[in-house]
Amino acid sequence: xxxxxxxxxxxxxxxxxxxxxxxxxxxxxxxxxxxxxxxxxxxxxxxxxxxxxxxxxxxxxxxxxxxxxxxxxxxxxxxxxxxxxxxxxxxxxxxxxxxxxxxxxxxxxxxxxxxxxxxxxxxxxxxxxxxxxxxxxxxxxxxxxxxxxxxxxxxxxxxxxxxxxxxxxxxxxxxxxxxxxxxxxxxxxxxxxxxxxxxxxxxxxxxxxxxxxxxxxxxxxxxxxxxxxxxxxxxxxxxxxxxxxxxxxxxxxxxxxxxxxxxxxxxxxxxxxxxxxxxxxxxxxxxxxxx
Amino acid sequence: xxxxxxxxxxxxxxxxxxxxxxxxxxxxxxxxxxxxxxxxxxxxxxxxxxxxxxxxxxxxxxxxxxxxxxxxxxxxxxxxxxxxxxxxxxxxxxxxxxxxxxxxxxxxxxxxxxxxxxxxxxxxxxxxxxxxxxxxxxxxxxxxxxxxxxxxxxxxxxxxxxxxxxxxxxxxxxxxxxxxxxxxxxxxxxxxxxxxxxxxxxxxxxxxxxxxxxxxxxxxxxxxxxxxxxxxxxxxxxxxxxxxxxxxxxxxxxxxxxxxxxxxxxxxxxxxxxxxxxxxxxxxxxxxxxxxxxxxxxxxxxxxxxxxxxxxxxxxxxxxxxxxxxxxxxxxxxxx
Amino acid sequence: xxxxxxxxxxxxxxxxxxxxxxxxxxxxxxxxxxxxxxxxxxxxxxxxxxxxxxxxxxxxxxxxxxxxxxxxxxxxxxxxxxxxxxxxxxxxxxxxxxxxxxxxxxxxxxxxxxxxxxxxxxxxxxxxxxxxxxxxxxxxxxxxxxxxxxxxxxxxxxxxxxxxxxxxxxxxxxxxxxxxxxxxxxxxxxxxxxxxxxxxxxxxxxxxxxxxxxxxxxxxxxxxxxxxxxxxxxxxxxxxxxxxxxxxxxxxxxxxxxxxxxxxxxxxxxxxxxxxxx
Numbered sequence: 001x002x003x004x005x006x007x008x009x010x011x012x013x014x015x016x017x018x019x020x021x022x023x024x025x026x027x028x029x030x031x032x033x034x035x036x037x038x039x040x041x042x043x044x045x046x047x048x049x050x051x052x053x054x055x056x057x058x059x060x061x062x063x064x065x066x067x068x069x070x071x072x073x074x075x076x077x078x079x080x081x082x083x084x085x086x087x088x089x090x091x092x093x094x095x096x097x098x099x100x101x102x103x104x105x106x107x108x109x110x111x112x113x114x115x116x117x118x119x120x121x122x123x124x125x126x127x128x129x130x131x132x133x134x135x136x137x138x139x140x141x142x143x144x145x146x147x148x149x150x151x152x153x154x155x156x157x158x159x160x161x162x163x164x165x166x167x168x169x170x171x172x173x174x175x176x177x178x179x180x181x182x183x184x185x186x187x188x189x190x191x192x193x194x195x196x197x198x199x200x201x202x203x204x205x206x207x208x209x210x211x212x213x214x215x216x217x218x219x220x221x222x223x224x225x226x227x228x229x230x231x232x233x234x235x236x237x238x239x240x241x242x243x244x245x246x247x248x249x250x251x252x253x254x255x256x257x258x259x260x261x262x263x264x265x266x267x268x269x270x271x272x273x274x275x276x277x278x279x280x281x282x283x284x285x286x287x288x289x290x291x
Numbered sequence: 292x293x294x295x296x297x298x299x300x301x302x303x304x305x306x307x308x309x310x311x312x313x314x315x316x317x318x319x320x321x322x323x324x325x326x327x328x329x330x331x332x333x334x335x336x337x338x339x340x341x342x343x344x345x346x347x348x349x350x351x352x353x354x355x356x357x358x359x360x361x362x363x364x365x366x367x368x369x370x371x372x373x374x375x376x377x378x379x380x381x382x383x384x385x386x387x388x389x390x391x392x393x394x395x396x397x398x399x400x401x402x403x404x405x406x407x408x409x410x411x412x413x414x415x416x417x418x419x420x421x422x423x424x425x426x427x428x429x430x431x432x433x434x435x436x437x438x439x440x441x442x443x444x445x446x447x448x449x450x451x452x453x454x455x456x457x458x459x460x461x462x463x464x465x466x467x468x469x470x471x472x473x474x475x476x477x478x479x480x481x482x483x484x485x486x487x488x489x490x491x492x493x494x495x496x497x498x499x500x501x502x503x504x505x506x507x508x509x510x511x512x513x514x515x516x517x518x519x520x521x522x523x524x525x526x527x528x529x530x531x532x533x534x535x536x537x538x539x540x541x542x543x544x545x546x547x548x549x550x551x552x553x554x555x556x557x558x559x560x561x562x563x564x565x566x567x568x569x570x571x572x573x574x575x576x577x578x579x580x581x582x583x584x585x586x587x588x589x590x591x592x593x594x595x596x597x598x599x600x601x602x603x604x605x606x607x608x609x610x611x612x613x614x615x616x617x618x619x620x621x622x623x624x625x626x627x
Numbered sequence: 628x629x630x631x632x633x634x635x636x637x638x639x640x641x642x643x644x645x646x647x648x649x650x651x652x653x654x655x656x657x658x659x660x661x662x663x664x665x666x667x668x669x670x671x672x673x674x675x676x677x678x679x680x681x682x683x684x685x686x687x688x689x690x691x692x693x694x695x696x697x698x699x700x701x702x703x704x705x706x707x708x709x710x711x712x713x714x715x716x717x718x719x720x721x722x723x724x725x726x727x728x729x730x731x732x733x734x735x736x737x738x739x740x741x742x743x744x745x746x747x748x749x750x751x752x753x754x755x756x757x758x759x760x761x762x763x764x765x766x767x768x769x770x771x772x773x774x775x776x777x778x779x780x781x782x783x784x785x786x787x788x789x790x791x792x793x794x795x796x797x798x799x800x801x802x803x804x805x806x807x808x809x810x811x812x813x814x815x816x817x818x819x820x821x822x823x824x825x826x827x828x829x830x831x832x833x834x835x836x837x838x839x840x841x842x843x844x845x846x847x848x849x850x851x852x853x854x855x856x857x858x859x860x861x862x863x864x865x866x867x868x869x870x871x872x873x874x875x876x877x878x879x880x881x882x883x884x885x886x887x888x889x890x891x892x893x894x895x896x897x898x899x900x901x902x903x904x905x
Contacts, residue, residue, distance in 0.1 A: 018415030026412035034400045037441070044812050051816065055823045059672055062829035063679035063688050063697065070687015074678050115395025119457065121361055123413035124384035198656045205667040215674035283363040286306065286356065 023125045027133025028140075031107075035141075049149035050156050052095055056087040056214045057157065077216040080245045084157050089244060090213035092149055093175075093237050096142055097207055100179055101200045104138035105186035109196050127279055128272060131187065135180050146172070163247040170250075171239050174257045177264025178232035184271025188278040192285075207233055232263035295370070296465050296496035297335040297358060302367035304328040304353050304520075327353040329520040330367070335498055337464075340491050342511030343500040344613065350520040351500035352392060355469050358498070359389040371465065385414070388458035392469040394450040396457070399443040403434050403453045406442060407460055414461035428456040432486070448479030455486065466490055468499040472506060484510060504613035516617060523620050531616050541580045541589065544605040545596070548576040552599050556580070559595070561588045575604060639739045643747030651755065665709045665763045666770065672701055672828055673771055692830045692855075693862040699773040703855050704827035706760050707786070711847065712818045713756040714793050718748065718801040719814045741893050742886065745801070749794050775858045782857045789850040789874045792881030799888035805896060826851050831864070846877035 035041065060083040064071040068081065075081045108130070111117040120130055153159035161168070186203060190196045207213070210220075210228040217225060217234070228234045239256035242248035304327045328350040335341040343351045356362040358369055360380045369376040371383050390396065397406045404425060411421040429435040432452040442450060451471065458466060471487070472480040487510055490497055501507050507514050508528045515525040524531060548567050556562060566579040582588045589608070596603060618624055651658060676697045679685055689695040725734065734744060767773070804813055824838060825831070825847035834842055842848050843864070853870040856863035863870060 018413060022415075022417055023413055026409055026417075030398070030401065030405070030409045033405060034398065037400060040812065044816065047816055051819060051823070055819075055828050056672070056675065058823075058833055059675060059828045060679070062691055062833050063676055063685055065687020065690045068687070069690065070679050070681065070685065073681055077678050114399070115393060116398055118361060118391055119396045119410070120413065122359060122384060122387070122389050123410065124381045124415070125413055126381075195656055198660055201660050201664060205663065208667055209670045212674075214671040215678050219674050219678045280363075283361065286304075286353070286362045 018123070018125050020125060020129050023123075023129045024133045024136060027130065028137045031134065031137040032140075035137075045145055045148060046152075048095060049092070049145070049152045053088050053091040053157070056091060057084050060084075060087060060214075074216075077218050078241075080241075082245055085159055085245045086241060087214055088153055088157060088159055089240050090211075090237050092146065093211070093233055093240070094204070094207060094213045095149075096146070097179060097182075097233060098200075098204050099142060099145060100138060100183050101186060101203055103141065104134050104180070105183045106190065106196045106200070107134045107138075108187045109190045112191060128275060131184055131272075131275060134187075135183065138183075139176065139180075162245055163243040164249075167243050167248075167250055167253070168240055171236060171243065171253065171257060171260070174260045174264070175232065175236040178260055178267045181264060181267025181269075181271045182232075184268065185274045188271070188274040191278050192281060207231065210234070212237055232260055232267070235259050235263075294337065295334040296337045296372060297341075297498060298368075298370040298373075299334070299354075299358070300332050300368040300370075302328055302331050302354065302357065302369065303365045304350075304357060304362065305365045327520050328357070328364075331515075331517070331520070331522045333515050333522060333525055335496060336512075337496050338491070338494055339512040340487065340497040340499065340510050342507040342514040343498065343517060344502070344504060344507040344511075344514050344617075345500075345517035346502055349517045351502075351517060352469055353520075354517075355389070355391075355467055355498070355500060359387055359467055360384060385461065386463055387465050387467060388461065388463035389467040390451075390454050390458045390469065390471060392473060394447055394454070394474070396454050397442055397450070400441055402439050402441050403445070403449075403456075404429065404438040406453060407456055410457045411460045416461060424460060424462075428459060432456050446479075448475050448482070451475060451479070451483065452486075455483075463495070465496045465498070468497065470500055470502070472501070472503065480506075504617070508613050514613070516613075516620065518617075518621050524616065528613065531613060532611050535611050535616055535619055539582055539611070540609045541582065541592065542607045542609070543576075543578045543580070543596070543603055545576040545578055546602045546604065548578060548601070552596065552601065555599070556592065556595055559588060559591055562592070636739065636743045639737075639743055640747040640750060643744060644751045647748065647751040651751070661713065661759050662762050662766070665705050666766055669701060669705055669767060669771065673698065676701070691833060694859045696774065696859065698771055699775055699859055700855060700861070701828055702764065702767050702771070702773050703775070703858060704851055705767070706764055707851055707854065708822040708827040709760050709763055710756055710786075710790060711793060711822055713759060714752065714790075714797045715800060715814050715818045717752040717756065718745075718794070718797040719804040722748075722801045722804060741889060742798075745798050745889065749797070753790070753794075778857045782854045785853050785857065785871050785874065786850060788878035789846065792846065792874070792878040795878075795882030795885030798885035802889045802892035805892055821845070821847060824848075830861070846873055846881070849873045 060074075064074065064083065071081055071083070074083060078086060080086060108117060111120065121127065150159070182203070186199065190199050193199060210224060211231055211233045212220075212228065217228060217238070220228065235256045239248070239253040239260075242253055242256075306325045306327055308323050308325050331350075331354065333341075343354065345351050353362065357364050358371070358376065360376055360383060363377070372386055374382055376383050398409070401409065407425045407428060408421060411417065411425060416424060426435070429438045432455060434449060434452055434456065437445070437449070442453060445453065455468075455471070458468075468487070472483050475483065484506065487497060487499065499510065511528060513525065513527050514531060515522045516531070517523070524534075526534065548569070553565055553567065556565060561582050562580060563583055564579075564581040568577050569575075570577055580592060582592070593603070614624065676685060676688075679687060684695040685697040686695060688697050688700075692700060694700060737744075800814070800817060824834075824842045825845050826842065831839060831842045831848055831852075849864070849870040852861075852864050853867055853874070855861045856867055856870070865873075
């Protein structure tokens with residue numbers, strides 16, 4: 001390859017605007033390369049799906065007593081005696097949100113700490129492109145994670161589908177906008193709150209406490225039920241359980257899916273607004289590069 | 292089209308500082324503000340190297356960040372190629388190649404080539420065009436041999452060069468460099484300065500900040516000296532030094548000396564002051580002569596001395612430096 | 628001479644403690660989260676237990692453990708578990724943090740042996756963990772309510788050797804963290820795994836055979852078990868005195884292992900030269 005000095009001379013004409021789609025693809029590629037180069041995350045990807053439900057599954061086993069003598073209340077409340085699937089579905093949704101917060105939600109903050117955020121800011125692309133690039137990578141990651149989880153659940157916990165797996169997938173897809181909407185808001189906030197760890201604890205704490213990852217919502221006191229009805233994850237978990245364990249059909253979970261999509265629209269909009277606001281604020285205070 | 296590359300008018304940046312006095316029990320917040328850049332104006336001509344010289348914390352980086360759209364000014368106006376930075380940031384960014392201070396502006400966990408590929412795409416350059424450009428840049432900055440190693444393995448000089456290559460990937464007509472040689476060893480710093488001069492030859496406009504006066508002196512066509520957020524002088528290096536009106540000093544080492552010659556020398560009009568002193572240890576005379584007009588006097592001086600049969604063992608000519616200019620303007624040293 | 632050296636070490640330990648106190652209070656949010664997190668983790672399990680109750684009692688559970696008060700069982704487990712995680716996070720994470728911010732090297736440049744430095748670190752950690760656990764226990768009692776019998780003193784005495792052992796292991800893990808690039812992950816997994824398998828939330832008898840074997844090999848299991856035995860009069864795996872003996876043995880073995888790993892890693896780091904590197 002022979003590029004002469006002349007051909008590189010400064011052109012008077014500026015380059016064409018970069019395509020947003022191409023930028024997203026390249027952000028995706030960059031994240032993937034970095035991820036594959038330092039595969040220590042892969043270990044946790046394998047371990048956590050088995051490890052995290054472990055405590056809950058065996059707690060449930062202990063509570064149900066020898067020969068499941070104590071399971072009556074539980075089955076009356078949930079409509080199933082299969083407490084293993086019940087725990088697994090809740091904890092998987094929890095892990096999804098947890099990964100999203102650590103991986104995607106903290107991505108901008110991480111670049112800020114590393115110092116590469118400003119370099120990206122200096123590229124002539126709308127800054128929201130960055131958010132979408134990251135979320136697509138994280139989405140792929142989450143799907144691989146769920147795939148691995150599913151296999152491990154079948155192997156270690158004897159997990160089986162009662163209902164239609166495709167309907168379960170539909171619910172998961174319908175949850176994406178709301179979960180990433182939360183992620184957009186989260187990513188924006190921690191860029192100036194700068195306490196990524198504590199913020200992750202806070203958000204996932206709310207989900208741990210309110211969304212019924214291990215218990216039927218019916219058991220909650222009324223005020224807690226009120227709170228949980230404002231969190232989209234609650235509906236994802238509820239409808240997934242209905243489909244997977246109880247074999248519910250699309251007609252049974254239509255309302256939940258609609259609610260999830262509505263949450264998606266609201267949270268995505270809020271997320272983009274929050275990001276634009278942060279962008280403005282950061283430009284004013286100059287805290288883009290600091291940490 | 293404006294004939295300036297960068298125009299800065301009455302630029303000001305005020306930061307609100309929330310000073311947290313954190314004790315666990317009580318959190319007092321004092322709201323103060325800090326003026327980082329105070330009402331500065333300057334223009335950068337197309338094709339020149341414009342130096343921003345000042346001590347650390349003078350407001351250089353803040354100014355640069357405002358020019359490169361990363362910071363919004365409190366008030367004032369910045370035009371790049373005649374376009375307002377506030378209104379056309381996307382258009383502006385296409386024309387700017389910015390290298391910020393520090394070595395952290397690139398992905399350490401990607402290779403040099405991957406970094407360039409990524410930033411090329413983020414500037415709208417992909418495919419064959421990108422590959423050619425990247426190969427060229429890697430070669431030009433002598434990074435081609437290690438292009439496929441991750442950046443974390445690079446030396447500081449290489450990291451700085453890859454950051455420079457990154458800034459150049461979209462072939463911007465204006466290049467902004469924040470403390471480009473800071474932290475580099477002398478050899479790498481020299482290489483980098485050569486590269487900067489090449490940029491100029493290619494017709495790019497360069498705005499660079501530095502707190503090394505030699506660097507500013509050597510590279511810049513014009514220099515703005517900035518301190519406490521204000522430009523206190525702006526001119527060519529030569530004019531800045533001339534403006535000092537300071538005399539040059541010539542130091543002679545002579546084998547002998549006496550009052551007669553001293554008187555004779557004092558006849559020469561442009562000589563301001565003569566100081567002589569006998570160095571006991573080396574048994575020689577050291578004579579410092581201050582002159583206020585350059586080269587003509589030197590000839591005169593040397594002729595007079597040699598005519599009196601005095602042997603000149605050595606002599607040293609000292610010009611005022613930008614450091615002197617700075618001291619003269621602010622009453623303190625640049626390095627303080 | 629010896630005395631002077633000791634005095635110097637004491638001064639160092641004091642200095643480290645003061646530094647840790649200062650840093651701790653500089654991040655008040657972290658301090659709060661150390662209290663909130665354990666409570667937060669209790670909630671889903673609390674409601675889980677509720678959804679198995681018949682007439683307000685966990686009948687099924689009683690058949691396994693000997694008590695129907697699952698909440699008390701869980702809370703004792705959570706408090707001990709919070710000790711374990713406080714030690715792991717406190718030791719490992721602070722070391723990693725210092726390494727990332729480059730302070731670690733300046734600490735290693737002082738003429739104080741690493742072991743003394745680690746002891747210095749642990750002292751504040753013990754105090755803060757103790758206070759932390761007490762607050763957690765109090766809040767949990769306030770929110771969820773539970774009853775424990777007499778025998779708190781003997782429970783504490785039982786736990787004491789285990790805590791020392793954990794610090795020993797903590798040194799080891801902390802130093803292992805130095806040579807991995809993903810501290811969060813290592814600590815998180817170790818912590819969760821250790822606590823779950825040792826039965827922080829359930830009696831380990833219900834575990835499948837293979838995992839039970841692992842569980843019985845962990846001294847931590849006997850820590851959970853014996854304290855519950857004392858406070859709740861649950862069925863213990865072994866006679867109480869045997870479990871206590873295991874814990875005392877563990878204290879010696881644990882600290883020795885920790886010290887051994889620490890030395891190994893220090894040597895390794897100095898050969899490789901990756902202390903300041905990240």
